[in-house]
Amino acid sequence: MKKVLFISSRPLYPIISGIQIRTVQQLEFLMQRYNVDVIYQSEKTGGEKLVREQLPGVGKIICFKLPKWKSYLQTLRFLFNRLPLQVNYYYEKKIQTYIDKHLNEYDIVFCNNIRTTQYVIEAKHILKCIDFVDALSMNYEKARQHAHGIWKWIYAIEYKRCSAYEQHVLSSFERCAIISEVDKQYLLSRSHSMLHVVGNKVNIPDETFISQHEDWGNIVFIGKMNYEPNIVAVTYFAEHVFPKLMMRYPRLRFVIVGAVPDARVQKLGTYKNIIVTGYVNAVEPYYQKATIVACPMLTGAGIQNKIIQAMAYGCCIVTTPIGAEGLNIQHGELAIANENNMVQTILSLLENKQKRKDMGKAAREYVIKNLSEQVISQQFWKFMNQ
Numbered sequence: 001m002k003k004v005l006f007i008s009s010r011p012l013y014p015i016i017s018g019i020q021i022r023t024v025q026q027l028e029f030l031m032q033r034y035n036v037d038v039i040y041q042s043e044k045t046g047g048e049k050l051v052r053e054q055l056p057g058v059g060k061i062i063c064f065k066l067p068k069w070k071s072y073l074q075t076l077r078f079l080f081n082r083l084p085l086q087v088n089y090y091y092e093k094k095i096q097t098y099i100d101k102h103l104n105e106y107d108i109v110f111c112n113n114i115r116t117t118q119y120v121i122e123a124k125h126i127l128k129c130i131d132f133v134d135a136l137s138m139n140y141e142k143a144r145q146h147a148h149g150i151w152k153w154i155y156a157i158e159y160k161r162c163s164a165y166e167q168h169v170l171s172s173f174e175r176c177a178i179i180s181e182v183d184k185q186y187l188l189s190r191s192h193s194m195l196h197v198v199g200n201k202v203n204i205p206d207e208t209f210i211s212q213h214e215d216w217g218n219i220v221f222i223g224k225m226n227y228e229p230n231i232v233a234v235t236y237f238a239e240h241v242f243p244k245l246m247m248r249y250p251r252l253r254f255v256i257v258g259a260v261p262d263a264r265v266q267k268l269g270t271y272k273n274i275i276v277t278g279y280v281n282a283v284e285p286y287y288q289k290a291t292i293v294a295c296p297m298l299t300g301a302g303i304q305n306k307i308i309q310a311m312a313y314g315c316c317i318v319t320t321p322i323g324a325e326g327l328n329i330q331h332g333e334l335a336i337a338n339e340n341n342m343v344q345t346i347l348s349l350l351e352n353k354q355k356r357k358d359m360g361k362a363a364r365e366y367v368i369k370n371l372s373e374q375v376i377s378q379q380f381w382k383f384m385n386q
Contacts, residue, residue, distance in 0.1 A: 001033075001034060001035050002033075002034050002035070002107040002108060003034065003035045003036075003037070003059075003105065003106045003107050003108070004030050004034045004035065004036045004037070004106060004107070004108045004109070004110055005036075005037055005039065005099070005102075005103065005105075005106040005108070005109045005110070006026075006027055006030065006036050006037065006038045006039070006110045006112070007039050007040075007095075007099075007109065007110070007111050007112065007116040007119060007120075008023050008038065008039070008040040008041070008112045008116065009040075009041055009090045009112060009113060009115040009116050010023070010040065010041060010042070011040055011041075011042045011047050011063075012024055012027070012038070012040060012047075012051050012054070012055075013047065013050045013051055013054055014050070016224055016258075016259040016260070016279065017224040017227065017259075018200075018223075018224070018304070018305035018306070019112075019113070019133060021200065021305055022112075022131070022133055022179070022200055022305075023112045024054075024055075025200065025201055025376070026110070026112065026131055026198075026380070027055065027058075028055070029377060029380045029381070030110060031055065031057050031058060034108065035059055036058055036059055037058075037059040037060040037061075037062070037106075038051065038058055038059075038060070038061050038062070039062045039064065039095060039098070039099070040061075040062075040063055040064070041063075041064050041065075041066045041090060041092060041095070042063055042064075042065060042066070043065070043066065043067055043068055044065060045063055045065050046063075047063060048061045048062075048063055062098070064092055064094055064095050064098075066090070066092050071089045071090065072089075074088055074089060074091060074092075075088045075089045076088075077091075078157075078161075082161060082164070083118065083161065083165065084114070084136075084158055084161040084162045084165050085154070085157065085158050085161070086114075086115055086136075086158070087114065087115055087117075087118055087165065089115075090115040090116070091118055091119075095119060096119055099119045099120065103120065103123060103126060104125075104126075106126060107126065107127060108126065108127045108128075108129060109123065109126055109127070109128055109129065110129045110130075110131075111128075111129070111130045111131070111173075112131055112133075113130075113131060113132065113133050114130070114132060114136065114162075114165060114166060114169055117130055117169050117172075117173070121168070121169065121172050121173075122172075127174055127175065128172070128173040128174055128175070129173065129174070129175035129176075129177075129384070130169055130173040130175070130176050130177070131177045131178075131198070132166065132169075132176065132177065132178040132179075132183070132187070132195075133178070133179055134178070134179055134183055134300075135166070135178065135183040135184075135186040135187050136158075136162045136166065137159055137162040137163040137166055137186075137187075138183065138186045139229070139299065139300055140155045140156075140158045140159035140162055141159050142298075142299045142300070142322065143155045143228065143229070143232075143299040143300075144156050144159060145299075146232060146298055146299055163190075166187055167187075167190055167191055170187065170191050170193040170195065171191070171193060174386075175196075175383060175384060175386060176193060176194060176195045176196065176383075177195070177196050177197070177198040177380075177383045178195055178196070178197060178198070179197070179198070179199060179200065179303050179326065180197060180199070180303050180325065180326025180327075181197055181326065182325045182326045183326065184197055194386065196379070196382060196383035196386070197379065198376065198379045198380050198383050199303065199370070199371055199375070199376050199379060200303060200305060200308060200371065200376065201371055201372065201373045201375075201376035201377070202308050202309060202311075202312045202367050202371045202372070203312070204312050204364075204367065204368055204372065205284070205312060205313060209284060209288065209313070210287075210288070210313050210314035210360070210364065211287055211288055211289075211290055211313050211314045211315045211316070211360055212288055212289065213291065213316060213353055213356045213357050213360060214289055214290075214291055217249055217251055217252040217253055217291055217350075218253050218255055218286075218289055218290050218291050218292075219242070219245070219252065219253065219254050219255070219290070219291060219292050219293075219294050219346070220254075220255045220257060220286050220287070220289075220290040220292070220293050220294070221233070221234050221237070221254070221255070221256050221257065221258075221293070221294050221295065221306075222257045222258060222283050222286060222287070222293070222306050222309075222310070223257075223258045223306045224258050224259055224260065225256065225258040225259065225260060225261035225262060225265045225276075225278075226259075226260040226261065226262045228299070229297060229298075229299045229300035230258070231262050231264055231265055232298050232299055233295065233296050233297050233298060233299075234256050234265060234268060234296075235264060235265075235268065236296055236298055236339075237254065237294055237296045238254060238268045238271060238274055240339075241294075241296065241342050241343055241346070242254050242273075242274070244343045245343060245346060245347065245350075246272070246273060248347060248350075249350060251273075252273060252350075253273050253274070253275060254273060254274045254275070254294075255274075255275045255277065255286065256268065256269075256274070256275065256276045256277065257277045257280055257283060257286050258277075258278075258279075259278065259279040260278075260279070261276055261278055283309075284313070287309075287310055287313035287315055288313065290310075290315050290316075291316070291350065291356070292315075292316050292317070292318055292346060292349055292350070292356070293306075293307075293310040293315040293316065293317045293318070294317075294318050294319075294346070295307050295310075295317060295318070295319040295320075295323045296318070296319065296320055296323070296342060297319060297320050297322045297323035298320065298322065298339075299322065300322060300323075303325070303326040303327065304319075304323055307319060307323060307324075307327070307334070308327075308367055308371055310363075311333065311334075311363035311364060311366060311367045312364060312367045312368075312371075313360075313364070314360035314361060314363060314364040315360055315363065316335070316349055316355075316356035316357075316359045316360050316363075317334050317335065317359070317363060318334070318335045318337055318342070318345055318346055318349065319334055319335070319336060319337075320336065320337065320338060320339075320342075321336060321338065323336075324336050327366075328370070329366075331362050331366075332358070332359055332362055333359065333362045333363040333365075333366045334359070334363065335349060335359065
Protein backbone atom coordinates (compact mmCIF):
# COMPACT_ATOMS: atom_id res chain seq x y z
CA MET A 1 0.00 0.00 0.00
CA LYS A 2 1.32 3.43 -0.95
CA LYS A 3 2.40 5.90 1.73
CA VAL A 4 1.12 9.47 1.97
CA LEU A 5 2.59 12.39 3.89
CA PHE A 6 -0.29 14.71 4.78
CA ILE A 7 0.68 18.27 5.77
CA SER A 8 -1.76 20.56 7.60
CA SER A 9 -1.16 24.17 8.59
CA ARG A 10 -3.46 23.86 11.61
CA PRO A 11 -4.58 21.32 14.24
CA LEU A 12 -7.17 18.82 13.04
CA TYR A 13 -9.20 18.70 16.27
CA PRO A 14 -11.29 19.96 17.91
CA ILE A 15 -13.14 21.01 14.76
CA ILE A 16 -14.21 24.65 15.07
CA SER A 17 -13.82 25.90 11.50
CA GLY A 18 -14.72 25.05 7.93
CA ILE A 19 -11.08 24.51 6.94
CA GLN A 20 -10.78 21.81 9.62
CA ILE A 21 -13.93 20.10 8.34
CA ARG A 22 -12.42 20.11 4.86
CA THR A 23 -8.98 18.93 6.02
CA VAL A 24 -10.34 15.98 7.99
CA GLN A 25 -12.60 15.02 5.08
CA GLN A 26 -9.65 14.73 2.69
CA LEU A 27 -7.60 12.89 5.29
CA GLU A 28 -10.37 10.34 5.90
CA PHE A 29 -10.69 9.67 2.17
CA LEU A 30 -6.93 9.12 1.83
CA MET A 31 -6.90 6.69 4.75
CA GLN A 32 -9.35 4.46 2.89
CA ARG A 33 -6.68 3.47 0.34
CA TYR A 34 -3.28 4.56 1.65
CA ASN A 35 -1.07 4.47 4.73
CA VAL A 36 -1.09 8.08 5.88
CA ASP A 37 1.26 9.97 8.20
CA VAL A 38 0.28 13.46 9.37
CA ILE A 39 2.29 16.58 10.09
CA TYR A 40 0.46 19.58 11.51
CA GLN A 41 1.22 22.90 13.15
CA SER A 42 -0.25 24.21 16.39
CA GLU A 43 0.25 27.04 18.82
CA LYS A 44 0.49 24.40 21.55
CA THR A 45 1.36 20.72 21.79
CA GLY A 46 -0.60 17.81 23.22
CA GLY A 47 -3.23 17.33 20.52
CA GLU A 48 -1.83 14.11 19.08
CA LYS A 49 -3.90 11.94 21.43
CA LEU A 50 -7.14 13.54 20.22
CA VAL A 51 -6.18 12.94 16.58
CA ARG A 52 -5.45 9.29 17.38
CA GLU A 53 -8.81 8.91 19.11
CA GLN A 54 -10.71 10.43 16.18
CA LEU A 55 -8.64 8.76 13.44
CA PRO A 56 -7.42 5.43 14.86
CA GLY A 57 -6.20 4.23 11.45
CA VAL A 58 -3.72 7.06 10.91
CA GLY A 59 0.03 6.36 10.99
CA LYS A 60 2.56 8.78 12.49
CA ILE A 61 1.18 11.99 14.00
CA ILE A 62 3.76 14.75 14.34
CA CYS A 63 2.90 18.13 15.81
CA PHE A 64 5.22 21.11 15.41
CA LYS A 65 4.62 23.90 17.89
CA LEU A 66 4.58 27.36 16.33
CA PRO A 67 3.70 30.11 18.83
CA LYS A 68 1.65 32.99 17.50
CA TRP A 69 4.33 35.56 18.34
CA LYS A 70 6.80 33.67 16.16
CA SER A 71 4.29 33.48 13.30
CA TYR A 72 3.75 37.25 13.44
CA LEU A 73 7.52 37.77 13.43
CA GLN A 74 7.97 35.40 10.50
CA THR A 75 5.37 37.29 8.49
CA LEU A 76 7.84 40.17 8.26
CA ARG A 77 9.84 38.03 5.84
CA PHE A 78 7.41 39.29 3.19
CA LEU A 79 9.62 42.37 3.05
CA PHE A 80 12.39 40.20 1.57
CA ASN A 81 10.44 37.77 -0.63
CA ARG A 82 7.38 37.64 -2.87
CA LEU A 83 5.47 34.92 -1.03
CA PRO A 84 1.95 35.59 0.32
CA LEU A 85 1.87 36.90 3.86
CA GLN A 86 0.06 33.76 5.05
CA VAL A 87 2.71 31.48 3.57
CA ASN A 88 5.34 33.43 5.49
CA TYR A 89 3.15 33.30 8.61
CA TYR A 90 2.87 29.49 8.63
CA TYR A 91 6.29 28.51 7.25
CA GLU A 92 8.49 26.80 9.86
CA LYS A 93 12.10 25.81 9.19
CA LYS A 94 11.88 22.85 11.60
CA ILE A 95 9.11 21.38 9.45
CA GLN A 96 11.16 21.96 6.31
CA THR A 97 14.11 20.14 7.83
CA TYR A 98 11.95 17.18 8.83
CA ILE A 99 10.28 16.93 5.42
CA ASP A 100 13.58 17.20 3.54
CA LYS A 101 14.92 14.31 5.65
CA HIS A 102 11.89 11.99 5.32
CA LEU A 103 10.14 12.86 2.04
CA ASN A 104 11.83 10.01 0.16
CA GLU A 105 9.94 7.56 2.40
CA TYR A 106 6.63 8.49 0.73
CA ASP A 107 4.93 7.98 -2.62
CA ILE A 108 2.54 10.93 -2.30
CA VAL A 109 2.55 14.25 -0.46
CA PHE A 110 -0.77 16.00 0.18
CA CYS A 111 -0.94 19.68 1.19
CA ASN A 112 -4.16 20.86 2.84
CA ASN A 113 -3.91 24.40 1.35
CA ILE A 114 -1.36 26.75 -0.22
CA ARG A 115 0.06 27.58 3.22
CA THR A 116 1.83 24.20 3.30
CA THR A 117 2.94 23.94 -0.33
CA GLN A 118 6.20 25.83 0.13
CA TYR A 119 7.71 22.81 1.90
CA VAL A 120 7.48 20.62 -1.20
CA ILE A 121 6.84 22.92 -4.16
CA GLU A 122 10.26 22.17 -5.66
CA ALA A 123 10.25 18.46 -4.74
CA LYS A 124 10.81 15.91 -7.52
CA HIS A 125 10.08 12.18 -7.87
CA ILE A 126 6.97 12.25 -5.71
CA LEU A 127 3.29 12.78 -6.55
CA LYS A 128 2.35 16.23 -5.21
CA CYS A 129 -1.32 16.92 -4.38
CA ILE A 130 -2.84 20.21 -3.26
CA ASP A 131 -6.32 21.10 -2.06
CA PHE A 132 -6.63 24.83 -2.69
CA VAL A 133 -9.97 24.75 -0.83
CA ASP A 134 -10.90 28.29 -2.01
CA ALA A 135 -9.48 30.70 -4.55
CA LEU A 136 -7.84 32.88 -1.92
CA SER A 137 -6.97 35.60 -4.40
CA MET A 138 -10.68 35.95 -5.19
CA ASN A 139 -11.37 36.21 -1.46
CA TYR A 140 -8.86 39.04 -1.06
CA GLU A 141 -10.05 40.79 -4.19
CA LYS A 142 -13.51 41.03 -2.59
CA ALA A 143 -12.19 41.79 0.89
CA ARG A 144 -10.19 44.84 -0.15
CA GLN A 145 -13.36 46.42 -1.56
CA HIS A 146 -14.90 46.46 1.94
CA ALA A 147 -11.72 47.13 3.95
CA HIS A 148 -10.50 50.43 5.37
CA GLY A 149 -7.19 51.85 6.50
CA ILE A 150 -4.23 49.50 6.83
CA TRP A 151 -6.38 46.44 6.07
CA LYS A 152 -7.13 47.75 2.59
CA TRP A 153 -3.38 47.96 1.97
CA ILE A 154 -2.75 44.49 3.45
CA TYR A 155 -5.51 42.88 1.39
CA ALA A 156 -4.21 44.53 -1.77
CA ILE A 157 -0.75 43.08 -1.15
CA GLU A 158 -2.13 39.63 -0.34
CA TYR A 159 -4.39 39.64 -3.38
CA LYS A 160 -1.47 40.31 -5.71
CA ARG A 161 0.83 37.79 -4.05
CA CYS A 162 -1.80 35.04 -3.75
CA SER A 163 -2.70 35.47 -7.41
CA ALA A 164 0.88 34.83 -8.50
CA TYR A 165 1.52 32.08 -5.97
CA GLU A 166 -1.65 30.15 -6.80
CA GLN A 167 -0.57 30.03 -10.45
CA HIS A 168 2.89 28.80 -9.43
CA VAL A 169 1.34 26.04 -7.34
CA LEU A 170 -1.03 25.06 -10.16
CA SER A 171 1.90 24.51 -12.48
CA SER A 172 4.03 22.71 -9.86
CA PHE A 173 1.58 20.13 -8.43
CA GLU A 174 0.33 17.10 -10.35
CA ARG A 175 -3.05 16.87 -8.58
CA CYS A 176 -5.03 20.04 -7.78
CA ALA A 177 -8.47 20.28 -6.14
CA ILE A 178 -10.77 23.17 -5.23
CA ILE A 179 -14.17 23.46 -3.58
CA SER A 180 -16.43 24.89 -6.29
CA GLU A 181 -16.80 25.56 -10.00
CA VAL A 182 -16.79 29.32 -9.33
CA ASP A 183 -13.40 29.15 -7.60
CA LYS A 184 -12.10 26.81 -10.31
CA GLN A 185 -13.03 29.16 -13.16
CA TYR A 186 -11.49 32.10 -11.30
CA LEU A 187 -8.10 30.40 -11.03
CA LEU A 188 -8.20 28.93 -14.51
CA SER A 189 -8.94 32.32 -16.07
CA ARG A 190 -5.15 32.79 -15.95
CA SER A 191 -4.07 29.18 -16.43
CA HIS A 192 -4.69 26.02 -18.45
CA SER A 193 -3.79 23.60 -15.65
CA MET A 194 -5.86 20.63 -14.52
CA LEU A 195 -8.07 21.53 -11.55
CA HIS A 196 -10.77 19.27 -10.09
CA VAL A 197 -13.81 20.33 -8.09
CA VAL A 198 -14.18 18.37 -4.85
CA GLY A 199 -17.07 19.56 -2.71
CA ASN A 200 -17.54 19.30 1.03
CA LYS A 201 -19.54 16.30 2.16
CA VAL A 202 -22.29 16.96 4.67
CA ASN A 203 -23.39 14.67 7.46
CA ILE A 204 -27.14 14.33 6.98
CA PRO A 205 -29.01 14.41 10.33
CA ASP A 206 -32.05 12.25 10.96
CA GLU A 207 -35.35 13.99 10.21
CA THR A 208 -36.19 14.06 13.92
CA PHE A 209 -33.38 16.59 14.40
CA ILE A 210 -34.20 19.05 11.62
CA SER A 211 -35.32 22.65 12.11
CA GLN A 212 -38.71 23.24 13.69
CA HIS A 213 -39.02 26.71 12.10
CA GLU A 214 -40.12 28.21 15.40
CA ASP A 215 -42.09 31.43 15.28
CA TRP A 216 -40.69 32.99 18.43
CA GLY A 217 -37.88 34.71 16.62
CA ASN A 218 -34.28 33.47 16.51
CA ILE A 219 -32.18 34.67 13.60
CA VAL A 220 -28.98 32.62 13.82
CA PHE A 221 -25.49 32.92 12.38
CA ILE A 222 -23.06 30.03 12.93
CA GLY A 223 -19.34 30.16 12.10
CA LYS A 224 -15.84 30.64 13.44
CA MET A 225 -15.93 34.17 14.73
CA ASN A 226 -12.36 35.31 14.29
CA TYR A 227 -12.63 34.71 10.53
CA GLU A 228 -12.71 38.09 8.79
CA PRO A 229 -15.54 37.37 6.28
CA ASN A 230 -17.71 36.19 9.20
CA ILE A 231 -16.87 39.29 11.23
CA VAL A 232 -17.77 41.54 8.30
CA ALA A 233 -21.04 39.62 7.78
CA VAL A 234 -22.36 39.76 11.36
CA THR A 235 -21.26 43.38 11.84
CA TYR A 236 -23.11 44.45 8.72
CA PHE A 237 -26.20 42.50 9.76
CA ALA A 238 -26.17 43.77 13.35
CA GLU A 239 -25.75 47.41 12.37
CA HIS A 240 -27.71 47.75 9.15
CA VAL A 241 -30.30 44.96 8.96
CA PHE A 242 -31.28 43.77 12.42
CA PRO A 243 -32.37 47.18 13.82
CA LYS A 244 -34.87 47.52 10.96
CA LEU A 245 -36.21 44.02 11.61
CA MET A 246 -36.70 44.86 15.30
CA MET A 247 -38.91 47.79 14.39
CA ARG A 248 -41.45 45.20 13.20
CA TYR A 249 -40.57 42.44 15.68
CA PRO A 250 -39.21 43.97 18.92
CA ARG A 251 -38.66 40.56 20.55
CA LEU A 252 -36.59 39.19 17.67
CA ARG A 253 -33.13 37.93 18.64
CA PHE A 254 -29.92 37.71 16.61
CA VAL A 255 -27.80 34.82 17.93
CA ILE A 256 -24.14 34.66 16.84
CA VAL A 257 -22.75 31.19 17.47
CA GLY A 258 -19.08 30.28 17.06
CA ALA A 259 -15.69 29.90 18.67
CA VAL A 260 -13.06 32.57 19.38
CA PRO A 261 -15.21 35.67 18.76
CA ASP A 262 -13.16 38.68 17.73
CA ALA A 263 -13.39 41.80 19.88
CA ARG A 264 -15.60 43.40 17.22
CA VAL A 265 -18.01 40.48 17.51
CA GLN A 266 -17.97 40.55 21.31
CA LYS A 267 -18.94 44.22 21.16
CA LEU A 268 -22.07 43.26 19.19
CA GLY A 269 -23.15 41.26 22.23
CA THR A 270 -23.76 44.54 24.05
CA TYR A 271 -26.40 45.55 21.48
CA LYS A 272 -30.06 45.05 22.26
CA ASN A 273 -31.36 41.52 21.52
CA ILE A 274 -28.01 40.32 20.15
CA ILE A 275 -26.41 37.27 21.79
CA VAL A 276 -22.80 36.17 21.21
CA THR A 277 -22.37 32.62 22.52
CA GLY A 278 -18.70 31.93 21.86
CA TYR A 279 -17.76 28.26 21.60
CA VAL A 280 -20.61 25.78 22.09
CA ASN A 281 -20.34 22.01 22.49
CA ALA A 282 -23.06 21.37 19.89
CA VAL A 283 -24.51 23.61 17.20
CA GLU A 284 -27.44 21.31 16.42
CA PRO A 285 -29.86 22.92 18.91
CA TYR A 286 -29.29 26.32 17.28
CA TYR A 287 -30.18 24.97 13.84
CA GLN A 288 -33.26 23.27 15.27
CA LYS A 289 -34.55 26.43 16.97
CA ALA A 290 -33.64 28.88 14.21
CA THR A 291 -36.51 30.76 12.65
CA ILE A 292 -34.06 31.89 9.97
CA VAL A 293 -30.37 31.20 9.46
CA ALA A 294 -28.77 34.40 8.18
CA CYS A 295 -25.53 34.23 6.18
CA PRO A 296 -25.11 37.79 4.83
CA MET A 297 -21.65 37.22 3.34
CA LEU A 298 -20.13 40.32 1.75
CA THR A 299 -16.66 38.82 1.28
CA GLY A 300 -15.19 35.33 1.12
CA ALA A 301 -14.80 32.57 -1.43
CA GLY A 302 -15.77 28.95 -1.86
CA ILE A 303 -18.79 27.07 -0.63
CA GLN A 304 -19.78 28.10 2.88
CA ASN A 305 -19.88 25.17 5.31
CA LYS A 306 -22.19 27.14 7.55
CA ILE A 307 -24.75 27.25 4.73
CA ILE A 308 -24.64 23.64 3.56
CA GLN A 309 -24.80 22.37 7.14
CA ALA A 310 -27.86 24.54 7.81
CA MET A 311 -29.37 23.18 4.59
CA ALA A 312 -28.89 19.62 5.88
CA TYR A 313 -30.94 20.60 8.97
CA GLY A 314 -33.74 21.86 6.75
CA CYS A 315 -33.32 25.47 7.86
CA CYS A 316 -34.72 28.50 6.10
CA ILE A 317 -31.59 30.34 4.96
CA VAL A 318 -31.13 33.91 3.78
CA THR A 319 -27.79 34.70 2.17
CA THR A 320 -26.17 36.94 -0.43
CA PRO A 321 -24.96 36.14 -3.96
CA ILE A 322 -21.46 35.67 -2.50
CA GLY A 323 -22.81 33.26 0.13
CA ALA A 324 -24.54 31.20 -2.55
CA GLU A 325 -21.50 30.96 -4.81
CA GLY A 326 -20.69 27.43 -5.85
CA LEU A 327 -24.22 26.13 -5.17
CA ASN A 328 -26.48 25.38 -8.13
CA ILE A 329 -29.64 26.89 -6.64
CA GLN A 330 -32.63 26.42 -8.97
CA HIS A 331 -35.63 25.44 -6.87
CA GLY A 332 -35.85 27.99 -4.08
CA GLU A 333 -33.52 26.17 -1.70
CA LEU A 334 -32.16 29.50 -0.41
CA ALA A 335 -33.36 33.08 -0.29
CA ILE A 336 -30.67 35.14 -2.03
CA ALA A 337 -30.81 38.84 -1.21
CA ASN A 338 -28.54 41.81 -1.70
CA GLU A 339 -27.97 44.78 0.59
CA ASN A 340 -30.97 46.59 -0.90
CA ASN A 341 -33.61 43.92 -0.27
CA MET A 342 -32.20 41.92 2.67
CA VAL A 343 -34.61 43.45 5.20
CA GLN A 344 -37.72 42.92 3.09
CA THR A 345 -36.70 39.37 2.21
CA ILE A 346 -36.34 38.41 5.87
CA LEU A 347 -39.56 40.15 6.90
CA SER A 348 -41.53 38.26 4.26
CA LEU A 349 -40.15 34.96 5.54
CA LEU A 350 -40.81 35.80 9.18
CA GLU A 351 -44.44 36.28 8.22
CA ASN A 352 -44.76 33.01 6.28
CA LYS A 353 -43.94 29.82 8.21
CA GLN A 354 -45.07 27.52 5.40
CA LYS A 355 -42.66 29.15 2.98
CA ARG A 356 -39.86 28.72 5.51
CA LYS A 357 -40.70 25.03 5.80
CA ASP A 358 -40.85 24.55 2.03
CA MET A 359 -37.47 26.24 1.59
CA GLY A 360 -35.97 24.12 4.34
CA LYS A 361 -37.28 20.92 2.75
CA ALA A 362 -35.86 21.88 -0.66
CA ALA A 363 -32.51 22.79 0.92
CA ARG A 364 -32.25 19.44 2.69
CA GLU A 365 -33.09 17.56 -0.52
CA TYR A 366 -30.39 19.52 -2.38
CA VAL A 367 -27.73 18.48 0.12
CA ILE A 368 -28.80 14.82 0.08
CA LYS A 369 -28.63 14.78 -3.73
CA ASN A 370 -25.43 16.77 -4.26
CA LEU A 371 -23.27 16.69 -1.12
CA SER A 372 -23.61 13.21 0.35
CA GLU A 373 -20.48 11.23 1.22
CA GLN A 374 -20.97 8.98 -1.81
CA VAL A 375 -21.10 11.93 -4.23
CA ILE A 376 -18.09 13.72 -2.74
CA SER A 377 -16.09 10.49 -2.50
CA GLN A 378 -16.48 10.01 -6.26
CA GLN A 379 -15.26 13.58 -6.85
CA PHE A 380 -12.26 13.05 -4.57
CA TRP A 381 -11.06 9.86 -6.25
CA LYS A 382 -11.56 11.35 -9.69
CA PHE A 383 -9.21 14.13 -8.57
CA MET A 384 -6.65 11.71 -7.12
CA ASN A 385 -6.75 9.25 -10.03
CA GLN A 386 -7.18 11.91 -12.74
